[in-house]
Amino acid sequence: MGRPLSDGDPLSLQTNKAVDHLLGNAVWFVQGDGVRDKDYSLGSIFIVSETGNTGREEFQRFARGSGHVFEPVVRLNVLDWFTEFFRAMAHFSLGVHELKDERLIAALRQVSSESGYAVSE
DSSP: OOSOGGGSOTTEEEESSOOGGGTTOEEEEEEEESSSSOEEEEEEEEEEEEEEEOSOSSSOEEEEEEEEEEEEEEEOTTSTTHHHHHHHTGGGTSSSOOOOOHHHHHHHHHHHHHTTOOOOO
């Protein structure tokens, strides 16, 4: 979203894309720190329980829910599956983007669980 996760609500997102289809789904927030050779980390996860219009021009729609903020964040670059995940997510260039690869979803669930937050299927 163009800003650090800590500068907003880590259990919500704002976008210009449609969000109603996100209801009941998990949103994994991955943040990139640095300019070149970014350090990517898992900042939060939430299950979308509400969507709507923001009433603002910059980002017109929102999705939010309950979940977990990882403190400290979970470093992703160091994981063996990260390169494949990075490619699957189009280098995080598309904003809100659906992950369909069940192996990568399982890897995210596992790293989340190992970091103190179990994600149900």
